[in-house]
Amino acid sequence: MTEDMLRYVYAVVRTDSLPLPDELRGVGGAPVEAVARDGIAAVVSPVPAGDFDEEPMRAHLEDMRRLELLARGHQEVVDAVAARGCALPLRLATVCRGEPGVRRMLAADRGLL
Numbered sequence: 001m002t003e004d005m006l007r008y009v010y011a012v013v014r015t016d017s018l019p020l021p022d023e024l025r026g027v028g029g030a031p032v033e034a035v036a037r038d039g040i041a042a043v044v045s046p047v048p049a050g051d052f053d054e055e056p057m058r059a060h061l062e063d064m065r066r067l068e069l070l071a072r073g074h075q076e077v078v079d080a081v082a083a084r085g086c087a088l089p090l091r092l093a094t095v096c097r098g099e100p101g102v103r104r105m106l107a108a109d110r111g112l113l
Helices: 054-060 064-082 098-108
Strands: 005-014 033-037 040-048 087-096
Touching: 005 064, 005 098, 033 098, 040 064, 040 087, 040 098, 054 064, 064 087, 087 098
Parallel strands: none
Antiparallel strands: 005 040, 005 087, 033 040
């Protein structure tokens, strides 16, 4: 994975609902994986910064067709992980800078999660 790949975060689950199905795909057809920390895991996909960094994302959210595809992809992953156990969906278009960013988010919000 290159430095210009971000992580799109769909939901937070307990680690006892892992592993995720290999065939599960997220936005843009990206593979879905889990980033775990302290008994919880973020369900994420790698996404290119060129499309998902702050500026390009703002523009994409104004394009109704792209927004629909993003929302459908997001919801499909949330539904799939929720079918396996307790899942806390995150807001549409939640993006972190790589796995370290995901782990920081999990640590910072651990009390809320």
